[in-house]
Amino acid sequence: MQRFALIGAGFIGAVHAASLAAHPEVDFVGVHDVDTTRAGTLATRFGARVLDGAEVFDASHLDAVFIASSTDTHAQHLRSAADAGLAVLCEKPIAADLAEAVAVSEHVRASGVPAMLDFNRRFDRDHAELQRVVASGGVGDVELMQLTSRGPSLPPSEYLRSSGGQLRDQTVHFFDLVRWISGQDPVSVFATGSALVDPSIREFGDVDTSVTTLTLPSGALVQIDSVRRTGYGYDERIEVMGATGLVESGRNRRGNLTRYSAGHVVLDGLHDGWFERVQPTYAATLAAFVAALEAGVEPPVSLDDGIRAQAIAEAASRSLTSARTEAIDYP
Amino acid sequence: MQRFALIGAGFIGAVHAASLAAHPEVDFVGVHDVDTTRAGTLATRFGARVLDGAEVFDASHLDAVFIASSTDTHAQHLRSAADAGLAVLCEKPIAADLAEAVAVSEHVRASGVPAMLDFNRRFDRDHAELQRVVASGGVGDVELMQLTSRGPSLPPSEYLRSSGGQLRDQTVHFFDLVRWISGQDPVSVFATGSALVDPSIREFGDVDTSVTTLTLPSGALVQIDSVRRTGYGYDERIEVMGATGLVESGRNRRGNLTRYSAGHVVLDGLHDGWFERVQPTYAATLAAFVAALEAGVEPPVSLDDGIRAQAIAEAASRSLTSARTEAIDYP
Amino acid sequence: MQRFALIGAGFIGAVHAASLAAHPEVDFVGVHDVDTTRAGTLATRFGARVLDGAEVFDASHLDAVFIASSTDTHAQHLRSAADAGLAVLCEKPIAADLAEAVAVSEHVRASGVPAMLDFNRRFDRDHAELQRVVASGGVGDVELMQLTSRGPSLPPSEYLRSSGGQLRDQTVHFFDLVRWISGQDPVSVFATGSALVDPSIREFGDVDTSVTTLTLPSGALVQIDSVRRTGYGYDERIEVMGATGLVESGRNRRGNLTRYSAGHVVLDGLHDGWFERVQPTYAATLAAFVAALEAGVEPPVSLDDGIRAQAIAEAASRSLTSARTEAIDYP
Amino acid sequence: MQRFALIGAGFIGAVHAASLAAHPEVDFVGVHDVDTTRAGTLATRFGARVLDGAEVFDASHLDAVFIASSTDTHAQHLRSAADAGLAVLCEKPIAADLAEAVAVSEHVRASGVPAMLDFNRRFDRDHAELQRVVASGGVGDVELMQLTSRGPSLPPSEYLRSSGGQLRDQTVHFFDLVRWISGQDPVSVFATGSALVDPSIREFGDVDTSVTTLTLPSGALVQIDSVRRTGYGYDERIEVMGATGLVESGRNRRGNLTRYSAGHVVLDGLHDGWFERVQPTYAATLAAFVAALEAGVEPPVSLDDGIRAQAIAEAASRSLTSARTEAIDYP
Structure with a gap:
C-alpha cells in the first residue's frame, strides 16, 4: 500500500x-x-x-x-x-x-x-500495443513514422501566451512517443507552421497548425502534424512503417453505431474532446507508477525522458524560425 | 442519496x-x-x-x-x-x-x-443509441431485425441442466431487446436448434446453437441466432432494417490497432469473454434505476418486461419441439 | 478458341x-x-x-x-x-x-x-474466397450460416406475378450458395414472410420480405433473409461460423471515401442497384465455363445444381403456407 | 468518333x-x-x-x-x-x-x-470524389493535406539511375494532386530523404524513402511521404483537413473478406502491385480526353499542369541537398 x-x-x-x-x-x-x-x-x-x-x-x-x-x-x-x-x-x-x-x-x-514524468499517452491501450509490436520487431526496422495530434478547439489566448508555443506545449507529447516507440533519439528536426485559426497568435510567435519532420539515427523519417482546432473532434493517430509491414493506432470513434441510408454509411464520429479520448490513460499511468514502487524497480518514464522530449521541442522551435533543419542537442 | x-x-x-x-x-x-x-x-x-x-x-x-x-x-x-x-x-x-x-x-x-428488472443489455451504449434511432423513426417502419448472441464458451453442464435451456437462459435477453427496440410484442415464434458443441446436452433437451424467427404485429420479421461457444470470442450484434434505412450496433473489438502485412490487414479481435463486452452496462443500469428513484418516476424496465420476454421464451421452447410456428401468449 | x-x-x-x-x-x-x-x-x-x-x-x-x-x-x-x-x-x-x-x-x-447453369454469384470474388476458406477448413466444421439478399427496389407487378414468388425467384441463388459453400444438401426448411412493401402482392400469394431457416445434415443451421426493397441500396452479405472461427463476405460499398465532421464519419454507401454489385460476376462465370471447355473438364456448376436449389425453393414455398418445417425432397 | x-x-x-x-x-x-x-x-x-x-x-x-x-x-x-x-x-x-x-x-x-498530360491519378474514383468535396467547400478552407505514395518494390537500378530521383519520378504525381485538390500553387517546399532499402542508390544522389512539406499561399501545409518499397503492398492515401472537417481517400484493399478468429480479425490486404490499384484510372483518363475532344473544350489536364508539378519537384530536389526550405519558381 x-x-x-x-x-x-x-x-x-x-x-x-x-x-x-x-x-x-x-x-x-x-x-x-x-x-x-x-x-x-x-x-x-x-x-x-x-x-x-x-x-x-x-x-x-x-x-x-x-x-x-x-x-x-x-x-x-x-x-x-x-x-x-x-x-x-x-x-x-x-x-x-x-x-x-x-x-x-x-x-x-x-x-x-523514484521519479516519473506523467507522459500519459504512453499508457493509451492502442499506443502501448503499437509500441510492443514495433519493439518486438513486428514491422521490421522502422523506416517511417506518422503521428497526428489534433485537438478540437484552440485554448484561450492567455494559456497560449504562456505555453511556450505549440511545439513545446502540444507536440512535446509526440516527441516523447517517437523516442519511446522507435527506441531512438532523433538527430535533427525541421518544423514549419501557420496561424490559420487565430492569426493574432502570430504576435507572440505562435502557430496553431504545424508539421514537423524528424530524422532518426538509422535514417528513418518521422512526420508529425499538430493542429489546435479541428472541425471534427479530437484526432490522435500513430502509424509506424517498417521494412516488413505497418502498424497503426487508429482514430478512435466514440461508439460503434452504423447507419445505412441511400448513398451513405454513417458511423459514430470521433470524441468531441481530448479528455474523453485520453481519460483512461491517467489511471493507467498511476497504476504503472504504483506497480514500479511496489516492485522496487525504476518507473517506466524517467525525468530524463522529459528532458529529451523538451530538447527536441527546443530544436523544432528554432527550425520554425530558421526554415532549415536543426540538429538536436540533448543536455 | x-x-x-x-x-x-x-x-x-x-x-x-x-x-x-x-x-x-x-x-x-x-x-x-x-x-x-x-x-x-x-x-x-x-x-x-x-x-x-x-x-x-x-x-x-x-x-x-x-x-x-x-x-x-x-x-x-x-x-x-x-x-x-x-x-x-x-x-x-x-x-x-x-x-x-x-x-x-x-x-x-x-x-x-418501484421495481426494475436488470435487463442490462438495454444499457449498452450502442444498443441504446440504436433504440433511439429506431424509436425516433430514423429507419422508417421496422421491417426486419437481426440479433446475434454468441458466447465464447459453453457453461458447465450443471449450470446448463438447471438453466431451462438456451432460449430461456440466453436468448431471453434478446427477446427483451426485440420488444424494446421495435416497441412491439411479437405474436408468433419459430425456433430450431442443434447440440453441436456438446451432443450430450440433448439428453436434457437442450441445444447450444439455435435460430429463432419472430413475427411482429406489423408483419415485421426478426431473426435471432444464439450460440453458446464461438471460436473467436464474444459476439453480440443487432441490426434493424426499416423502410428507409438500416441501423447496426456492431461487433465490438477490444482495441483499435491495425497491422498491415503482405496480403493481410489484421485488426484487434473481439473480446475474449462476455464480461469485458458487457461490463459497462452494469453501472449504467444501476444509474438508470437510481435516476428514476431520485426523479420519482417509473424505472425504465418493469417486472412486466421480464414476464413478457419469458413468455416469448416459453413459446420458442415449445416450437423447438413442435417444429412449427407457435403463437405467443402473454399472461 | x-x-x-x-x-x-x-x-x-x-x-x-x-x-x-x-x-x-x-x-x-x-x-x-x-x-x-x-x-x-x-x-x-x-x-x-x-x-x-x-x-x-x-x-x-x-x-x-x-x-x-x-x-x-x-x-x-x-x-x-x-x-x-x-x-x-x-x-x-x-x-x-x-x-x-x-x-x-x-x-x-x-x-x-458440357452444360453449365449461370449461378453467377458463385463467381463473386469475395464469395468465392469465402467458399475456399470454408472448404479448406478455415473456420472448422460449419455450425451457422447467415445470408442476406436485399434488392433496392420492388420489381414491377407483372414480373412478380410470373416469378413463382420471392423464394423461387430471388432466394434460389442463395439456396445454391448454401449448398456450394457448406458442401451439404439441406434436409429441411422453414420459411415465413410478409408483404410489407406492396401488400397487394399477397393476392397472388407472394411476399417481399422473408426469412428462411435451413438445417443441414450435420445439424448446422442456416438463416437467409430476402428483401425486395431496401431504403439504402443493394445489400448482399454472407457469413459462415464454424467451430473455430467466422468468415464474412461483407457488404460492398461503392467507393472508399470517408468524411469526418463533428459527431459523424460518413462513408460511401452501398451500390444503388444490384447490377453495379454483380456485374463483374458475369464475365467471371463465362470465363469459368470457357476454361472448363478448353480443359475438357466438367463445368463448375451443373444443371443438377440448379435442380437442387429449385427443390429447396419448392419446400421453402410450402413452408410459407404450412407454417412448419418442411422436409426437402431432391428429385 | x-x-x-x-x-x-x-x-x-x-x-x-x-x-x-x-x-x-x-x-x-x-x-x-x-x-x-x-x-x-x-x-x-x-x-x-x-x-x-x-x-x-x-x-x-x-x-x-x-x-x-x-x-x-x-x-x-x-x-x-x-x-x-x-x-x-x-x-x-x-x-x-x-x-x-x-x-x-x-x-x-x-x-x-488540344493537348493533355496523362496525370492519371486525378481520375482515380476516390481521389476525384475527394477533389469534388474539397472544391465544393465540403471541408471548409484547406488547412492541412497528407498524401501517401508507397510502392511495393524498388524499381531496377538502371531505371532509378535515369529517373531523375524519387521526387521527380514518383512524387511528381502527388505534387500535381496537391495543386489540383487545393486549387493552389505551393510557394515553398522542404524535403528530406534516406536510402533505407538500397543504400547504393545514394551514389547517384537518390533516396527511396522521403518526406516533403509544402506551404500553400493560404498558409495551409502539406505533408507527402514517398516510399519505394513497402512490406505490405501498394499504399496510396490522401487526406485533406479543412476548417470544418476532413475527407480521406483511403487505402484500398483488394477484396472485402473478413475472418474472425481468437484474438484477431483479418481483412484482405492492400493490392500487391501498383498496377492493380491504378488500372481503372487509365481508361478514365482516356475517356476524359475523348469527352473534351467531342465537346470541343479544353482537356482537363494541361501541359502547363505538368510543368508546374515539375517545378515543384525541382525545388524539392534542391531542398534535399540544402536541408532548408526552398522557394518554388514556376516558369
Whole structure:
C-alpha cells in the first residue's frame, strides 16, 4: 500500500484524485493546493484530508507525492519531494526552461527517490500495443513514422501566451512517443507552421497548425502534424512503417453505431474532446507508477525522458524560425 | 442519496457492489449473503456492513435493495422487499416458473414499490443509441431485425441442466431487446436448434446453437441466432432494417490497432469473454434505476418486461419441439 | 478458341454479349433473338452476326451456345443445344416447373454435351474466397450460416406475378450458395414472410420480405433473409461460423471515401442497384465455363445444381403456407 | 468518333491500347513503335494497323495521337503532333529538362491543338470524389493535406539511375494532386530523404524513402511521404483537413473478406502491385480526353499542369541537398 499526497486541486488534479481513490494499492492521504477551498472540496469528495505546504512533504505519513499543480511550481515541488525522500509522479514539464529542468532532474536523481514524468499517452491501450509490436520487431526496422495530434478547439489566448508555443506545449507529447516507440533519439528536426485559426497568435510567435519532420539515427523519417482546432473532434493517430509491414493506432470513434441510408454509411464520429479520448490513460499511468514502487524497480518514464522530449521541442522551435533543419542537442 | 443493500456476494454481486460504491448518489449500506464469509469480504472491500436476513429488508436504514442472489431466491426476496416498502432492482428472471413470476410481479405492483428488472443489455451504449434511432423513426417502419448472441464458451453442464435451456437462459435477453427496440410484442415464434458443441446436452433437451424467427404485429420479421461457444470470442450484434434505412450496433473489438502485412490487414479481435463486452452496462443500469428513484418516476424496465420476454421464451421452447410456428401468449 | 452464339438480346443478353466479345478465347459468332431488330443492334455493336433459329444451333460453325432468352424458352433451347452437340451455358432456371427441369437435365446429360447453369454469384470474388476458406477448413466444421439478399427496389407487378414468388425467384441463388459453400444438401426448411412493401402482392400469394431457416445434415443451421426493397441500396452479405472461427463476405460499398465532421464519419454507401454489385460476376462465370471447355473438364456448376436449389425453393414455398418445417425432397 | 494512333507498344502502351479498343467513341487506327515486331503484336491483338513514323502523324486519317513511348521521345513527338494538327494525349513528363518542357509546351500551345498530360491519378474514383468535396467547400478552407505514395518494390537500378530521383519520378504525381485538390500553387517546399532499402542508390544522389512539406499561399501545409518499397503492398492515401472537417481517400484493399478468429480479425490486404490499384484510372483518363475532344473544350489536364508539378519537384530536389526550405519558381 502506497500513501499518496496530491498537489494541485484544479481540473487535472481532480482527475488524478479519482485515480488515487480508486487504486486498490493506494492510500490517498491528502490534497494540497494554494486555494485551500478547492483543496477542501476535492479532499471531501474522495475521503482525503487537506494538507498544508509542510504536511504534503512529510515522509512520516506519506510514501509518494503526485505533482499536478501549475507548471511554474513543478521544479520546486520536485526538489522538495526529493529532499523529503518521497517518490514523485509529476505532470510535464519539469520546468519550462530546459536548463532548469536539467538541474532539477539531477537534483532528484542524486536524492535517489523514484521519479516519473506523467507522459500519459504512453499508457493509451492502442499506443502501448503499437509500441510492443514495433519493439518486438513486428514491422521490421522502422523506416517511417506518422503521428497526428489534433485537438478540437484552440485554448484561450492567455494559456497560449504562456505555453511556450505549440511545439513545446502540444507536440512535446509526440516527441516523447517517437523516442519511446522507435527506441531512438532523433538527430535533427525541421518544423514549419501557420496561424490559420487565430492569426493574432502570430504576435507572440505562435502557430496553431504545424508539421514537423524528424530524422532518426538509422535514417528513418518521422512526420508529425499538430493542429489546435479541428472541425471534427479530437484526432490522435500513430502509424509506424517498417521494412516488413505497418502498424497503426487508429482514430478512435466514440461508439460503434452504423447507419445505412441511400448513398451513405454513417458511423459514430470521433470524441468531441481530448479528455474523453485520453481519460483512461491517467489511471493507467498511476497504476504503472504504483506497480514500479511496489516492485522496487525504476518507473517506466524517467525525468530524463522529459528532458529529451523538451530538447527536441527546443530544436523544432528554432527550425520554425530558421526554415532549415536543426540538429538536436540533448543536455 | 439512496441507501442500498445488496443481496448476493458472488461474482455478479461483486460487480454490483463496485457500481454501488462508485455511484455518487448511492449510500452503499451493506451486503447480505447466505455465505457470511463471502458477504464479509465484499463488505470490507467496499466499506459496507454485513447485513443479516432481517436487516437487509429494514426500511428504517434502507431505501432500496439490489437482488443478485441465486435465481431460485429472486421471487422470495422480491416479495420481502415489496412488503418492507423498499425499492428493488432485481437480476433476471423474477422466477423460473412463469406463473410464479406473474404472481410475484403482481404482489410487487400491488405494494407500490418501484421495481426494475436488470435487463442490462438495454444499457449498452450502442444498443441504446440504436433504440433511439429506431424509436425516433430514423429507419422508417421496422421491417426486419437481426440479433446475434454468441458466447465464447459453453457453461458447465450443471449450470446448463438447471438453466431451462438456451432460449430461456440466453436468448431471453434478446427477446427483451426485440420488444424494446421495435416497441412491439411479437405474436408468433419459430425456433430450431442443434447440440453441436456438446451432443450430450440433448439428453436434457437442450441445444447450444439455435435460430429463432419472430413475427411482429406489423408483419415485421426478426431473426435471432444464439450460440453458446464461438471460436473467436464474444459476439453480440443487432441490426434493424426499416423502410428507409438500416441501423447496426456492431461487433465490438477490444482495441483499435491495425497491422498491415503482405496480403493481410489484421485488426484487434473481439473480446475474449462476455464480461469485458458487457461490463459497462452494469453501472449504467444501476444509474438508470437510481435516476428514476431520485426523479420519482417509473424505472425504465418493469417486472412486466421480464414476464413478457419469458413468455416469448416459453413459446420458442415449445416450437423447438413442435417444429412449427407457435403463437405467443402473454399472461 | 470457342465459337459462341448468344440467344437473347435483352438487357442481360447485352451484358453477356460484352463478356463474349471481350474474352480472348471466345469467337463471338452471332446473336439470335425473336426480335430481329434487337438482335441486329447487339450484333452490330459487338461485331457479330444475326443468327436465325436454325443457325444458332448449327454445330458446323459453333462450339457453344449461351442461353439468355426468356425463362419459358430455356428448356427448349437446352434440348436443341444438346441435340446439336453444342456446349451450353444457360441462365437459371432450367424450367419453372421442377419436373420439367429434371426431364430436360436428363436429356442434356444423356447427350453428353458440357452444360453449365449461370449461378453467377458463385463467381463473386469475395464469395468465392469465402467458399475456399470454408472448404479448406478455415473456420472448422460449419455450425451457422447467415445470408442476406436485399434488392433496392420492388420489381414491377407483372414480373412478380410470373416469378413463382420471392423464394423461387430471388432466394434460389442463395439456396445454391448454401449448398456450394457448406458442401451439404439441406434436409429441411422453414420459411415465413410478409408483404410489407406492396401488400397487394399477397393476392397472388407472394411476399417481399422473408426469412428462411435451413438445417443441414450435420445439424448446422442456416438463416437467409430476402428483401425486395431496401431504403439504402443493394445489400448482399454472407457469413459462415464454424467451430473455430467466422468468415464474412461483407457488404460492398461503392467507393472508399470517408468524411469526418463533428459527431459523424460518413462513408460511401452501398451500390444503388444490384447490377453495379454483380456485374463483374458475369464475365467471371463465362470465363469459368470457357476454361472448363478448353480443359475438357466438367463445368463448375451443373444443371443438377440448379435442380437442387429449385427443390429447396419448392419446400421453402410450402413452408410459407404450412407454417412448419418442411422436409426437402431432391428429385 | 475520334481516330487515334498510339505511339509506344511497351507495357504501358499495351494498357492504353486496350483502353483505345474498348472506348465506344474511339476508332483505334494504328500503333507505332521503334520495335516494329512489338508494334505488330499489339496491333493484331486489338485489330489495329502498324504505322510508320510518318503515318503516325498523318492527319488525313487521324484525329489524335497518344504518346506512350520512352520519356526521352515525348518532346519530339509532342512537337510533331502539334505540327500535324493532331490532338495529343501524352504520358508524363513532357521532357526531363524543365526548360525543354516549357519550350515544347509553348510550341504546342501556339499550334492550338488540344493537348493533355496523362496525370492519371486525378481520375482515380476516390481521389476525384475527394477533389469534388474539397472544391465544393465540403471541408471548409484547406488547412492541412497528407498524401501517401508507397510502392511495393524498388524499381531496377538502371531505371532509378535515369529517373531523375524519387521526387521527380514518383512524387511528381502527388505534387500535381496537391495543386489540383487545393486549387493552389505551393510557394515553398522542404524535403528530406534516406536510402533505407538500397543504400547504393545514394551514389547517384537518390533516396527511396522521403518526406516533403509544402506551404500553400493560404498558409495551409502539406505533408507527402514517398516510399519505394513497402512490406505490405501498394499504399496510396490522401487526406485533406479543412476548417470544418476532413475527407480521406483511403487505402484500398483488394477484396472485402473478413475472418474472425481468437484474438484477431483479418481483412484482405492492400493490392500487391501498383498496377492493380491504378488500372481503372487509365481508361478514365482516356475517356476524359475523348469527352473534351467531342465537346470541343479544353482537356482537363494541361501541359502547363505538368510543368508546374515539375517545378515543384525541382525545388524539392534542391531542398534535399540544402536541408532548408526552398522557394518554388514556376516558369
